Amino acid sequence: MLETLKLRIYQGEQFIKDIENAPMRSQFRGFPKLNSDVDITPCKGVCPTGALNTENLSIDMGKCTFCGACANACKAVEFTNEYKLASTNREKLIVTPETTFEEFRKTAFEVREEIHRIFGRSLKLRQVSAGGCNGCEMELNACSNVNFDMGRFGIDFVASPRHADGIVITGPITENMAYALEDCYKSTPDPKIVILCGACAISGGVFQNSEKLNREFLEKYPIDLYIPGCPVHPLTFINAILCYGATHVGTSELN
Amino acid sequence: MNWIITENNKPVNLQDIPCLDINDLRKEIIEIKKRVVGFFGDKVFDGVKLYVVLADDEEGKLYISSSFFGADKKSYESITKTLPAFHMFEREFFEQYGIEPLGHPWLKPVRDHKKEYPFFEIKGEEIHQVGVGPIHAGVIEPGHFRFMCNGEKVYDLEIRLGYQNRGVEDLFVQNPTNQLAESVCGDSVIAYNLAYSRAMEALAGIQISNRAQLIRLIALEMERAAIHIGDLGAIAGDTAYQMGAAIFGATRTLVINSLLEICGSRFGRGLIRVGGVNFDISQELAENILKTLEKVGDDVKRTTTTMLKSPTVISRLERTGVVSFENAKALGLVGPAGRASGVELDTRFDFPDKWFLDKDDKKFKAAGDVYSRTRIRYKEIMQSLSLIRKFMKMLPDFEGEALYISCTNALASDKFVVSMTEGWRGEVVQTFITDNDGKITRCKIKDPSFNNWYGLAMAVRNNGISDFPLCNKSFNLSYCGNDL
Ligand code: SF4
Numbered sequence: 001m002l003e004t005l006k007l008r009i010y011q012g013e014q015f016i017k018d019i020e021n022a023p024m025r026s027q028f029r030g031f032p033k034l035n036s037d038v039d040i041t042p043c044k045g046v047c048p049t050g051a052l053n054t055e056n057l058s059i060d061m062g063k064c065t066f067c068g069a070c071a072n073a074c075k076a077v078e079f080t081n082e083y084k085l086a087s088t089n090r091e092k093l094i095v096t097p098e099t100t101f102e103e104f105r106k107t108a109f110e111v112r113e114e115i116h117r118i119f120g121r122s123l124k125l126r127q128v129s130a131g132g133c134n135g136c137e138m139e140l141n142a143c144s145n146v147n148f149d150m151g152r153f154g155i156d157f158v159a160s161p162r163h164a165d166g167i168v169i170t171g172p173i174t175e176n177m178a179y180a181l182e183d184c185y186k187s188t189p190d191p192k193i194v195i196l197c198g199a200c201a202i203s204g205g206v207f208q209n210s211e212k213l214n215r216e217f218l219e220k221y222p223i224d225l226y227i228p229g230c231p232v233h234p235l236t237f238i239n240a241i242l243c244y245g246a247t248h249v250g251t252s253e254l255n
Numbered sequence: 256m257n258w259i260i261t262e263n264n265k266p267v268n269l270q271d272i273p274c275l276d277i278n279d280l281r282k283e284i285i286e287i288k289k290r291v292v293g294f295f296g297d298k299v300f301d302g303v304k305l306y307v308v309l310a311d312d313e314e315g316k317l318y319i320s321s322s323f324f325g326a327d328k329k330s331y332e333s334i335t336k337t338l339p340a341f342h343m344f345e346r347e348f349f350e351q352y353g354i355e356p357l358g359h360p361w362l363k364p365v366r367d368h369k370k371e372y373p374f375f376e377i378k379g380e381e382i383h384q385v386g387v388g389p390i391h392a393g394v395i396e397p398g399h400f401r402f403m404c405n406g407e408k409v410y411d412l413e414i415r416l417g418y419q420n421r422g423v424e425d426l427f428v429q430n431p432t433n434q435l436a437e438s439v440c441g442d443s444v445i446a447y448n449l450a451y452s453r454a455m456e457a458l459a460g461i462q463i464s465n466r467a468q469l470i471r472l473i474a475l476e477m478e479r480a481a482i483h484i485g486d487l488g489a490i491a492g493d494t495a496y497q498m499g500a501a502i503f504g505a506t507r508t509l510v511i512n513s514l515l516e517i518c519g520s521r522f523g524r525g526l527i528r529v530g531g532v533n534f535d536i537s538q539e540l541a542e543n544i545l546k547t548l549e550k551v552g553d554d555v556k557r558t559t560t561t562m563l564k565s566p567t568v569i570s571r572l573e574r575t576g577v578v579s580f581e582n583a584k585a586l587g588l589v590g591p592a593g594r595a596s597g598v599e600l601d602t603r604f605d606f607p608d609k610w611f612l613d614k615d616d617k618k619f620k621a622a623g624d625v626y627s628r629t630r631i632r633y634k635e636i637m638q639s640l641s642l643i644r645k646f647m648k649m650l651p652d653f654e655g656e657a658l659y660i661s662c663t664n665a666l667a668s669d670k671f672v673v674s675m676t677e678g679w680r681g682e683v684v685q686t687f688i689t690d691n692d693g694k695i696t697r698c699k700i701k702d703p704s705f706n707n708w709y710g711l712a713m714a715v716r717n718n719g720i721s722d723f724p725l726c727n728k729s730f731n732l733s734y735c736g737n738d739l
Contacts, residue, residue: 003561004498010557014505025512027519048434067434068525072533079519127394131421133735135441135522138485140394145504159392176368176418176738177397180389206435212422230524231441 014146019153020242022235024081029066030236031082031104032059036097038076046073048206049199061085061093062202065230084108086227086240093202093226109243115224118191119165119245122154125195126164126188130181131207132171135231136198140168143234150238161185166193166224172200172207178214185221193224195240198232205230257283258309258318263606264457266672267319269688272306277322277331280307285337289318290600291587292684293673294344296352297697301326303352306699308673308686315606317673324354333359340587343705366417366738375413377403382410385720389418396734400723407719412712419738427687427698431455433528440702440736441522445471445478446678448527450685454674455529458666458689466653467531472610473646474514474523476639479679480548481510482731483591483632483639484555489728490629491562494571499562506554513544531659541647552640559633572626576714576726579623588710590681590703592730595631596623596710602677610646625722628729635679666693680704680733702736 016022024030040054051063052070059070059077070077082101087093087108095104129137143150144157158164161184173181185194196218199205204213227240257275261267275283284291284307293308302325309318324331333356335342345356347365356362364372376384383404389397397418403411423439436451437444449471456463484507491499511521518526518534526532536544562568578588583596593600604614615638621627668691676683681703688697711730715723 003564007502007558007561008498011502011505014501025515027516029519029525048430048432065434065438065524066520068519068533069434069528128390129394129396129419131419131735132396133438133441134396134733135438135444137394137396138442139521142504142508145508146501147505147508157394171419172421174418174420176366176420177389180397180418184390200438206432206438207421207423207426209429210422210426212420230438231522233521 015149016147019148019235019238024083024235026081028081028083028233029068029071029079031080031085031101032061032064032095033078033080034059034095034097035076035078038074040074040076042074043070043076046070049203049208052077058094058096060203061095061228062090062226063199063205063208064228065199065205067230083233083236084239084243085229085236086225086243088225088244090202090223090226093228111244114191115193115244123166123241123245124156124158124164125166125168126161126184127157127168127170128177128181128184130169130171130177130201131174131213132198132200136170136200136229139231139234140170140197140237143237148234148238153238153242155238155241161187162189164188164192166195168195168197169201170197172204172210172213173215173217175212175214178217181217185217194221195225195227196223197227197237199228199230202226202228258287258320261317261319261673262315263317263602263675264453264672266457266667266670269669269671272319272321272671274304274321274323277305277324280320280322281332281334283320284309284334287318291338291340291344292317292675292682293686293699293701294341294348295686295699296348296354297688299323302328303354305348305354306671306686312600312605319671319673329353330355330357332357335359335361339585340706343709364417366420368417372415374401374415375403375411377410379405381405398734402720402723404720407721409715409718409720409723412715412723414708414712416708416734416737419735421735421739423739424698424700428695431695431698437524439700439739440733442482442733443478443678443680443683443736444522444524445474445527446676446683449475450674450676450683452527452529453676454672454685454687455666456662457672457674458670458687459529459662459664460667461530461660461662461664463531463660464653464656464658466650466656467658468610469646469650469653470517470532470534470536471527473536473643474517474526475676475678476642476646477510477514478523480551480636480639480643481507481514482679483636484510484551486728486731487555487559487629487632489731490572490625490725491568493725493728494568496562496565496568499558502554502558506551506558509547509551513547516540516544528659530662531657533658535658536647536650538651541650545644545647548640548643552637555633555636563629569626571722571725572629573624575625575722576718576729577622577624578710578714580621582713583623583710586709586713587706589706590677591631591635591679592628592707592710593681594619595621595627597621600682602675602682606675625725625729666695668693678703680731680736681707700739702733704732704737707732708737
């Protein structure tokens with residue numbers, strides 16, 4: 001017991017205090033910056049997901065795996081370490097040479113009034129992995145570890161959809177998970193939100209051409225939030241949820 | 256000649272692979288007593304070619320042979336009856352090509368969900384069933400577990416998977432990329448991408464620089480250490496030793512953030528490409544990482560020692576979820592799960608590799624229980640950390656070498672190559688076949704979980720159902736790696 005206590009003291013505090021302004025290492029590939037003055041030819045054919053449009057220069061963050069292959073191939077693409085990549089609008093994820101990060105952030109979120117009213121102080125989420133590779137799953141688990149400690153904002157993953165305010169989908173939605181996913185959605189009480197987490201969930205990612213997917217769910221039900229990444233970084237996820245609750249989810253007390 | 260003998264990542268000509276009558280091949284497989292690492296079909300003309308790849312772990316060699324099933328030949332005598340390690344392989348071959356292994360004791364679907372799944376049932380007044388999944392309580396991949404219990408006690412567990420099936424093998428034929436390789440199983444990004452890249456390099460006939468090789472291996476060992484540390488945390492969490500869960504969690508963060516400092520991704524995505532690596536490790540970065548990892552080593556050591564002194568933890572781990580050596584061997588378990596039961600396989604050391612020379616021959620007391628699977632994680636974290644130190648120290652010797660060689664060569668035509676990499680979970684095996692234009696026509700992937708899921712089912716037999724999560728964490732098997 002004494003040993004355990006000593007260990008506790010030695011570890012000290014591990015949590016990131018200011019999650020909204022947490023510094024990110026410079027090597028992280030986040031929000032892309034495009035330059036249409038540079039020759040894009042060397043980038044042709046390098047993108048594994050079709051996120052990079054070389055005809056009409058743009059990157060679709062909903063498809064992008066942030067693999068960096070394009071940036072390695074030519075200088076027209078650069079990745080900043082900005083990690084706040086989410087949007088409530090699918091279209092907004094498409095970045096052109098004109099889109100600055102500040103511009104993107106200004107218009108990224110449009111949240112239903114109802115959401116603030118209902119989820120003002122806490123948000124319980126049911127996560128469904130529908131063909132996820134365990135990358136996004138591991139990062140979502142990391143959101144609850146001692147470093148990121150998402151629980152302090154009132155955001156938690158819960159076991160039962162009946163206790164949840166919404167679902168978080170990871171993976172490209174395989175045929176074999178389509179039924180379970182829909183079942184889970186139906187078991188979640190209204191009003192509810194649906195969050196697509198990661199390139200696979202948003203667009204199918206590297207699996208978009210697979211015959212084993214069934215993405216009908218996305219046509220049937222409204223999607224509230226898109227969080228890009230491959231996998232989604234915990235800071236991207238937590239900040240997306242905090243912005244979605246627009247300073248209502250716990251943060252106001254924190255500041 | 257019944258077999259062609261080759262090595263890891265050494266392509267052979269398709270036409271040099273012997274083609275035997277299936278009865279002879281079956282007899283050969285049983286007599287030669289080697290370990291199965293590949294048993295899969297490929298469509299040819301109007302029939303199916305069955306390829307068999309066996310490993311000789313002592314000699315570090317691979318034995319390859321094949322058999323042809325014409326359109327009218329739809330069955331053969333099951334090998335599983337004699338060698339249980341074939342059981343998933345034969346099921347998979349049946350599911351993919353419709354050729355039935357006659358007398359297979361457990362011929363059920365592997366990934367196909369179109370048919371009703373016939374769960375094994377025990378009947379009796381006291382027996383009840385517990386069904387869990389596909390969606391589990393936590394943030395975990397999907398799979399269905401069906402327990403047959405008498406009170407708390409589990410008589411049998413049947414695991415049904417396939418929910419994650421994304422058709423990965425076909426996608427490799429359509430458009431093989433490093434990014435796809437990284438996403439087959441996102442907790443083993445480096446292991447998968449390494450196996451894939453090495454196979455492609457072997458097929459294209461390129462030799463990558465020593466520096467690039469070292470950087471890859473540093474990442475491979477970092478991946479191993481990070482996951483094992485995370486798993487120690489998960490095991491601590493499941494024994495309600497919260498302190499351990501918290502500290503291991505934070506310690507793992509240090510390792511994956513170091514990986515991010517190398518290549519921009521916490522899981523090492525974007526680091527490896529066919530032909531080499533995309534990122535260098537500068538002297539300064541190497542020193543920083545070594546400093547961080549020194550702290551990691553200290554913290555892991557201190558926390559593990561403290562945790563394993565706690566009687567409340569020990570009583571949960573010892574003699575829980577035992578897989579005997581005999582069962583582990585017969586089922587063909589690999590990786591740490593196998594090593595915890597005394598099956599000492601490790602492709603890093605068993606197959607010729609100039610970077611992995613001295614296999615640690617210190618005796619590990621393998622009891623096959625959760626405790627052993629916990630201690631093997633600890634042992635391997637320490638081993639990985641010392642390998643990383645060693646590789647980092649070697650980096651300056653290869654200063655200035657090219658990080659990658661651009662690989663414009665076409666792949667060699669009509670080849671068959673087997674690429675094995677020891678990931679943290681065990682051997683990742685990828686086999687590729689090319690046609691006479693050098694195009695990939697078949698990709699076969701075997702995750703270590705493909706062997707090991709059945710080990711988990713055996714482990715929980717006669718244990719309390721409340722120990723299932725703990726057993727599960729101690730294996731930490733892959734759903735998507737299995738489902739492909
Ligand atoms: S970083 Fe994104 S846009 Fe660039 S090549 Fe990779 S997936 Fe395509």
